[in-house]
Amino acid sequence: MKGFILSFRSEFYKTRKTMGFWSAVLLPLLLCLLLFFGFFNKSDQLLTLPGFMLWLRFAGAILGVMGSLLLPMLIVFIGYSVNSIEHKADTWKTLFSLPISKLSVYSAKYFYAFFLVLLCLVLFVLFTLGLGNLLHVLKPGLKFNEYSIANTLIQLYTKLFLSSLGILSIQFLLSLLFRDFLKPMGIGFICTITGVILATTGWQYAYLFPYSHPMLAMHALQQGRGTPGPGAMPQITVDMFTKDTWVSLVVAAVVFMLGYFIVLKKSVK
Amino acid sequence: MVINTEGLTFTFGAQKVVKSLSLQVPEGSIYGFLGPNGAGKTTTIKLLLNLLKTQEGSIHIFGQELQSNRINILSQIGSLIEQPAIYLHLSGKENLLNRALLLQIPAKRVDEMLHLVHLTDAADKKAGQYSLGMKQRLGIALALLSDPKLLILDEPTNGLDPNGIIEVRELLVRLVNQHQKTVFISSHLLAEVERMATHVGIINHGELLFQGSIKDLEAMSQPLVQVETENTVDAANFLTRNNFTVADVNDHQLFVPYINKQQMGEINALLNKNGHTVFSINKQQKDLEKLFLAITQNA
Numbered sequence: 001m002k003g004f005i006l007s008f009r010s011e012f013y014k015t016r017k018t019m020g021f022w023s024a025v026l027l028p029l030l031l032c033l034l035l036f037f038g039f040f041n042k043s044d045q046l047l048t049l050p051g052f053m054l055w056l057r058f059a060g061a062i063l064g065v066m067g068s069l070l071l072p073m074l075i076v077f078i079g080y081s082v083n084s085i086e087h088k089a090d091t092w093k094t095l096f097s098l099p100i101s102k103l104s105v106y107s108a109k110y111f112y113a114f115f116l117v118l119l120c121l122v123l124f125v126l127f128t129l130g131l132g133n134l135l136h137v138l139k140p141g142l143k144f145n146e147y148s149i150a151n152t153l154i155q156l157y158t159k160l161f162l163s164s165l166g167i168l169s170i171q172f173l174l175s176l177l178f179r180d181f182l183k184p185m186g187i188g189f190i191c192t193i194t195g196v197i198l199a200t201t202g203w204q205y206a207y208l209f210p211y212s213h214p215m216l217a218m219h220a221l222q223q224g225r226g227t228p229g230p231g232a233m234p235q236i237t238v239d240m241f242t243k244d245t246w247v248s249l250v251v252a253a254v255v256f257m258l259g260y261f262i263v264l265k266k267s268v269k
Numbered sequence: 270m271v272i273n274t275e276g277l278t279f280t281f282g283a284q285k286v287v288k289s290l291s292l293q294v295p296e297g298s299i300y301g302f303l304g305p306n307g308a309g310k311t312t313t314i315k316l317l318l319n320l321l322k323t324q325e326g327s328i329h330i331f332g333q334e335l336q337s338n339r340i341n342i343l344s345q346i347g348s349l350i351e352q353p354a355i356y357l358h359l360s361g362k363e364n365l366l367n368r369a370l371l372l373q374i375p376a377k378r379v380d381e382m383l384h385l386v387h388l389t390d391a392a393d394k395k396a397g398q399y400s401l402g403m404k405q406r407l408g409i410a411l412a413l414l415s416d417p418k419l420l421i422l423d424e425p426t427n428g429l430d431p432n433g434i435i436e437v438r439e440l441l442v443r444l445v446n447q448h449q450k451t452v453f454i455s456s457h458l459l460a461e462v463e464r465m466a467t468h469v470g471i472i473n474h475g476e477l478l479f480q481g482s483i484k485d486l487e488a489m490s491q492p493l494v495q496v497e498t499e500n501t502v503d504a505a506n507f508l509t510r511n512n513f514t515v516a517d518v519n520d521h522q523l524f525v526p527y528i529n530k531q532q533m534g535e536i537n538a539l540l541n542k543n544g545h546t547v548f549s550i551n552k553q554q555k556d557l558e559k560l561f562l563a564i565t566q567n568a
Contacts, residue, residue, distance in 0.1 A: 010371050013363075014356060091354040094411075097318040098371055099344030265322075 003100035007108030008115075011082065015112075020081025024120035027074060032127035035061055036135065043139045051146025056236075058135075058144075059128050059153055066124070067160060067218035068196050071117075072211060075164055076188035078116045079171030080181055082109055087179045106263045110256060113172050117164055121157045128153060155238040156217075159245065163217040166210030166251035167191075173259045207244035210251050216244040271296045271419055271451045272317065276326035279312055279475075286312045288475040289326070294453055294468065299445055301462030301483075302455040304472035305565055310455040311351060313472070314423050317453075318348055330419070347417035349425050353408025357397035361388050361407050364396055365414060372415050382410040385440070401428035409437065413444075420444070422454045426461055438465050459561040473565040490560045492527040493517075494536060497548040504545040511539060527552050 015021040039046065039058060046054060086092050095105050129150055136144035167188075174184035195211025206212040272294035279287040287309045294300045304310050315321040317328060319339050328335040330342045355364055365379040383389045386406040391399065396407060405428055412420060420441075426434045442465050444450045456462050462469070469486050471479040479486065493516055498504045505518040508525065513536065517524040525536060533550060540547050 006371050006373065010367055013367050013370060014359065017358060085356065089354055089356045090352060091356065093315070093318075093320055093350050094348075094354040096320055097343055097346075097348055097350075099340045100371065101340060 001104075003104030004108050007100060007105050008112055011108055011112040014085055015082065018081060018085065020078060020085070021116065023074065023077060023081075024116040025123060027070070028120055028123040028127050031062055031065070031070075032124070032131050036131040039135055039142070040138065043135070043142055047141045049143070051143040052149075054142060054144055055132060055147055055149040058132050059149060059156075062124065062128060063156060063160075063218060067214045069192065071160065071164055071214050072167055072188065072192040072195070074120060075117060075168045076171050076185055076192075078113050079168060079188075080175045080184055082113045082116070083172070083175040084179075084181065102263055103260060106260055107256075110169070110172060110259070113168060114165065117168055118161055121161050125150075125153050125157050152236045152238065155240065156236075159217045159238055159240055160214055162240075162245050163213035163248050166213055166248035166255075169252040169255035169259070170210060173255055173262075176259060177262070207242070207247055210248055213244045213248045216242070270294060270329075271298075271331060272300075272453060273329040273332075274317075274326060277313070277316060277323065277328065278325035279309075279316060279321060280324060281312075286475050287316065290472070290475070290477050291480075292470060292477070293480065294451065296451055297445060297449055298467045299441060299452045299454065299462075299465050300468045300470065301459075301466035302453060302470050302472065303459055303462065303561060304455075304457065306457050308457075308473045308565075309475040310457075310472060311423055312475075314348075314350060314421055314453075314455060317421060318346070318350070319343070320350075344415070345418045346421055347412035347415055347419075348421040348423075349408045349412045350421075350423045352427075353404050353411065355396045355399075355404055355407055355411075357395065359396060360393045361396050361399065361403075362392040364407060365410060368411055368414055374415060378414060378416075382414055385413070386410045387436075402430060402433045405429055406433070406437075409440070418450060420450060420452045420454075422452065424455055424457070426456070434461065441465060459558050471561065471564050478564050486560065487554075490554060493524040493553050494527050494533050494550065495553045496523050496525070496536065496540070496550045497521060498523070498540060498545050499548070500545070504540055507540070507543060507545060508536065524553075 012021075035058065046057075049057070086095060096102060098105065132144045132149075135142050171184055171188050174187060178184055191209075191211040195206075195209055195213075196215055198206040198209055199212040199215035207216060270293050272292055274290055274292045277287055277290040277292070278285065290309075290313060292302075292313075302310055302313070312321065316323060317330070317335075319335055323336065331345065333342055335342055356367070359367065362379060362383060365382055366376060368374075369376060369379050380389070380392075383392050386409055388403060388406060388410065391403060396404065399407065405425065409422070409425060412422065426437050429437065438461075441452050441454070445452055445467075454462060454466075463483065466483055468482050469479065470477055479489075496504070501518050501521065501523045505515045505523045508523070509515055513525050515523055516526055525532075527533070533552065537547055537550050
């Protein structure tokens with residue numbers, strides 16, 4: 001366990017000045033800021049919207065982009081960047097000749113990639129909530145205060161995180177095996193597009209394909225799109241563990257073990 | 270023995286890269302592991318560090334079996350394999366701090382190491398901007414950081430200028446003499462290690478051709494009679510006709526294996542009498558470089 005913690009801290013130390021780390025921070029910041037300014041400028045047209053719809057538009061715009069394309073691409077990039085740092089510096093041989101178990105070294109890297117995606121999604125929640133409330137302060141006409149979306153948002157992003165673990169583990173393994181950017185990137189891109197198509201066309205087995213999972217997770221959001229009946233409290237119910245989420249978790253676990261097996265067998269160049 | 274391997278064999282695909290290697294590295298020695306490029310040196314070193322899985326044979330380090338005591342053994346080894354593994358986007362100091370973090374070594378030691386390899390002034394410069402020699406020195410600092418009992422260095426003076434080579438050599442000798450370390454150092458140049466090595470192993474095509482102390486190696490080298498004449502080729506042919514073995518001949522000198530002083534006198538007299546003026550004649554110890562070449566080429 002100590003080896004794992006040390007390796008994990010070292011992962012942070014190594015990447016803290018790289019784009020791999022900062023992309024997880026900058027992506028939510030920039031995307032949320034962009035939307036913030038959009039809402040700020042067009043606030044006149046939004047004054048009539050009830051709080052629920054306002055939040056739904058604000059958070060939904062971000063979630064929509066994230067779920068379909070940005071999150072999978074970010075995952076491809078994070079999976080690549082945590083591994084390429086060793087490929088580039090030719091440091092696999094030093095990592096695996098440290099007096100730390102191979103499992104600790106490998107799993108610390110694996111979970112560090114998870115951590116980066118988690119960090120990114122947590123920041124999305126915080127920035128969405130923070131900037132939404134800031135909009136209300138700056139433009140009191142916007143009724144962001146009428147509705148509290150925090151719980152729903154946390155649930156949605158949690159589901160998004162769980163849905164992304166399958167892709168992340170596959171991309172992590174690809175980047176561990178291939179030195180160059182193009183192979184994991186190309187495979188990731190094609191699979192993401194395929195995943196989006198499968199999920200949007202509603203193919204019944206799309207839940208088996210990890211790259212469809214973020215998109216499927218976003219279906220929960222669409223439930224809320226219908227206008228709520230009069231007097232009914234508008235609600236988005238998030239079904240946390242659907243079939244696709246389970247598949248994502250199982251894929252992550254299986255690929256993790258597969259990767260470890262490969263690390264044990266593989267000769268270090 | 271700090272390192273003891275028996276029947277170590279390693280195959281890449283169909284190619285046997287290391288053949289039944291039995292290394293014996295005594296404690297407190299500087300063991301020069303020599304061989305031409307592609308002889309199997311790096312593969313052997315990777316086996317010693319458990320980066321490659323032992324297929325056949327056994328490896329004992331500090332008297333313990335490697336596979337089952339991996340972490341315990343690795344915690345007492347510092348290594349540098351081929352090009353130093355350095356994160357180029359971090360400064361030299363950050364590279365050391367990162368390793369110190371992993372090995373739980375106080376940060377104070379990082380400054381000592383920087384000082385030791387003369388990188389204090391460049392400590393905060395990005396390692397990507399380091400010269401080859403600086404990178405190599407940083408690599409050595411990384412290997413020494415944990416104050417290991419055994420240092421395994423693969424071609425550590427690659428890319429160093431003569432001053433750098435001398436510095437590394439002096440550093441290693443100091444470590445062995447004053448701090449009772451053992452150094453296992455590979456090289457394709459005998460000259461590089463012969464001045465510091467106490468023991469030598471010579472490998473080619475994966476086979477260990479010689480192993481012993483540097484004195485054993487010197488004893489193997491056969492002395493030669495070096496003769497300087499005007500026309501060395503004619504003189505060599507003449508000597509051959511007179512039942513002398515000529516070991517080597519070039520434009521200026523010819524060489525005959527030394528037997529005794531009488532033999533030297535005979536050669537001198539014979540040549541002079543027959544019109545081959547001898548400018549100089551003396552006994553010469555065959556240098557180790559030639560011996561090394563002879564050993565590796567005969568295999």
